[in-house]
Amino acid sequence: MTAYLLKRVAIAFATLVLASVVVFAVLEILPGDPARLMLGMNASAEQVEQVRTQMGLNDPLLLRYFHWIGNLAVLDFGRSYTYSVPVIDLVRERVAVSLPLALIALALSTMIAIPVGLYAASRQGRLGDTVSMGASQVGVAVPNFWFALLLIYLFAVWLKWVPAGGFPGWSAGIWPALKALILPAIALALPQAAILARVTRQALIEVLSEDYIRTARAKGMPYRTVLWRHALRNAMIPVLTILGLQFAFLLAGTIIIENVFYLPGLGRLIFQAITQRDLIVVESVVMLLVATVILVNLLVDFSYAVVDPRLRGRS
Amino acid sequence: MTLQTEIPREKLASLATRALHHKSFIAGFLVAMLVAGMAALSFLWTPYDVTRLVISDKLLAPSAAHWFGTDHFGRDVLSMIMVGARNSIAVALVAVGIGMGIGVPLGCWAAARGGLVDEVLMRLNDLVFAFPALLSAIMITAIFGPGAINAIIAIGIFNIPVFARVARAGALAIWPREYILAARAAGKGKALITLEHVLPNIATLLLVQGTIQFALGILAEASLSYVGLGAQPPMPSWGRMLFEAQTRMAQAPWMAVFPGMAIVITVLALNLLGDGVADILDPKSRRRR
Numbered sequence: 001m002t003a004y005l006l007k008r009v010a011i012a013f014a015t016l017v018l019a020s021v022v023v024f025a026v027l028e029i030l031p032g033d034p035a036r037l038m039l040g041m042n043a044s045a046e047q048v049e050q051v052r053t054q055m056g057l058n059d060p061l062l063l064r065y066f067h068w069i070g071n072l073a074v075l076d077f078g079r080s081y082t083y084s085v086p087v088i089d090l091v092r093e094r095v096a097v098s099l100p101l102a103l104i105a106l107a108l109s110t111m112i113a114i115p116v117g118l119y120a121a122s123r124q125g126r127l128g129d130t131v132s133m134g135a136s137q138v139g140v141a142v143p144n145f146w147f148a149l150l151l152i153y154l155f156a157v158w159l160k161w162v163p164a165g166g167f168p169g170w171s172a173g174i175w176p177a178l179k180a181l182i183l184p185a186i187a188l189a190l191p192q193a194a195i196l197a198r199v200t201r202q203a204l205i206e207v208l209s210e211d212y213i214r215t216a217r218a219k220g221m222p223y224r225t226v227l228w229r230h231a232l233r234n235a236m237i238p239v240l241t242i243l244g245l246q247f248a249f250l251l252a253g254t255i256i257i258e259n260v261f262y263l264p265g266l267g268r269l270i271f272q273a274i275t276q277r278d279l280i281v282v283e284s285v286v287m288l289l290v291a292t293v294i295l296v297n298l299l300v301d302f303s304y305a306v307v308d309p310r311l312r313g314r315s
Numbered sequence: 316m317t318l319q320t321e322i323p324r325e326k327l328a329s330l331a332t333r334a335l336h337h338k339s340f341i342a343g344f345l346v347a348m349l350v351a352g353m354a355a356l357s358f359l360w361t362p363y364d365v366t367r368l369v370i371s372d373k374l375l376a377p378s379a380a381h382w383f384g385t386d387h388f389g390r391d392v393l394s395m396i397m398v399g400a401r402n403s404i405a406v407a408l409v410a411v412g413i414g415m416g417i418g419v420p421l422g423c424w425a426a427a428r429g430g431l432v433d434e435v436l437m438r439l440n441d442l443v444f445a446f447p448a449l450l451s452a453i454m455i456t457a458i459f460g461p462g463a464i465n466a467i468i469a470i471g472i473f474n475i476p477v478f479a480r481v482a483r484a485g486a487l488a489i490w491p492r493e494y495i496l497a498a499r500a501a502g503k504g505k506a507l508i509t510l511e512h513v514l515p516n517i518a519t520l521l522l523v524q525g526t527i528q529f530a531l532g533i534l535a536e537a538s539l540s541y542v543g544l545g546a547q548p549p550m551p552s553w554g555r556m557l558f559e560a561q562t563r564m565a566q567a568p569w570m571a572v573f574p575g576m577a578i579v580i581t582v583l584a585l586n587l588l589g590d591g592v593a594d595i596l597d598p599k600s601r602r603r604r
Contacts, residue, residue: 011438011441014438015438015441015442015445016445018438018442019442019445019446022442022446026454026458029458137583137586137587138579138583140582140583140586141530141534141578141579141580141581141582141583141586142575142579143534143537143538143541143557143575143578143579145537145538145541145557146537146557146571146574146575146578146579149557149560149561149564149571149575150571150572150575152564153564153565153568153571157564157565248444248445248447249447249449251447251450252447252448252449252450253449255449255450255453255542256449256538256541256542259542260561270450270453271453271542274453274454274457275457282454286446286450286454289447289450290445290446293445293446293447294445297445
């Protein structure tokens, strides 16, 4: 097991390094001179050259790469060209919106999907199964931004329960802030919940045909207990795998959803930074997101060992 | 999920019978054909010209003249959905083609060679999977400029590792089979075996995955054109129609409702079709589904 985990860590690290090379290389070929962008179109060639030297843009490629990586490692992301503030401050401010949003969405999705999956699996082939899986089939097909528009229409335009967009900031109080996040979180969670419910059901149905389930039933254990204690736990591996993958989808989903709701989160930051060619913000935030995805997938690998003791013995 | 290399005629007939009795396959197939037919029809005829702006007819509610209403430029929403279907289908289809065309050979190669080739290819796969696909698609379209072609490339790139993985997993299950051993004993090379024995046996898997990726491609294209990075005006696209509807939700909800339904129905049909194909070709999975 230790060997397995060590291998996973090594692979995760290698992936991270490769990803940094890719991000760096991609941004190298992006058109647009950051120095000129910063100084504006009226700056003279000498001024631009001076700033380029100051910013280290004239250094050899390899040196710049290692410089960048070294700074990233100590969370020094540099200064944004367009906002003229340290990128780390921008990121900190935006993470305070995006992270709660992603976590609420993840929690909502799990809270809906696991019970629905359990229910459908326990009524396999019957009406309840057909209806809930039919609904999940539709849920998978719904684009989250369209669902978001419908939610806005229903709850913000028509019922006026929540704002249609924007974010008052956490300083305005927990409740107003949460109110601004609830619709985006639901919009993000629904398609994910639909997929997760299907995976949960499938995994449960496979587990329910195992011998130990029959044994547990034969010794008189109530069906409900068998389902929760034996079946669900054993079905967790595929569910966790999908949850890990979905986290990446959630992060990407925030880019679209934050645009729908005008939320000042990481997704909107990166989208604006890309269109404004604020490369230093783009490369920092992309690396941050990629690192998060890699880390989450690594945690999923680790959690297999926690969930399934059988895996601990293997290497 | 594997098939015999040669499907006997009577088996083919039984597959057809099974297909005809598979409700979700039939439903998915018919609706998918309807959408494709609608897109094809739009080349010849649409209720209204989507490039002509009739401001006096703007924001009309659904009526007998305009079934799905009109948008803020007075364009007919139904006609725009029909023309937009072309764009969605073309982008998703070519993106699947790119994914299959590059991913399947890579996956088969990894499975046939094993060892270092396999390891390197799979690590590269991990690398692509570490980038949230939509984020990278946004970056790619931002670098090379927005447009349908770049959207296709951006979505296609992320189909490559998906197909590589499916092809590899499928091929790995085929290689230890006896008929492969027989083919090797007969002196056939790995490339020829892959072509003659492995590929036909993983075709089902690839077909099912292709349908899923096609559906995902339509969703991805809609997302990209929603943020303005897909097909550019005046070419209508479902995603941009939703973007334009957003600020007019209160006056003209039909502008958002119908294009969204078009996406949901198309994706739903493709998913049902994919599930159906998997079911019909592999009855073993039926009990589990």
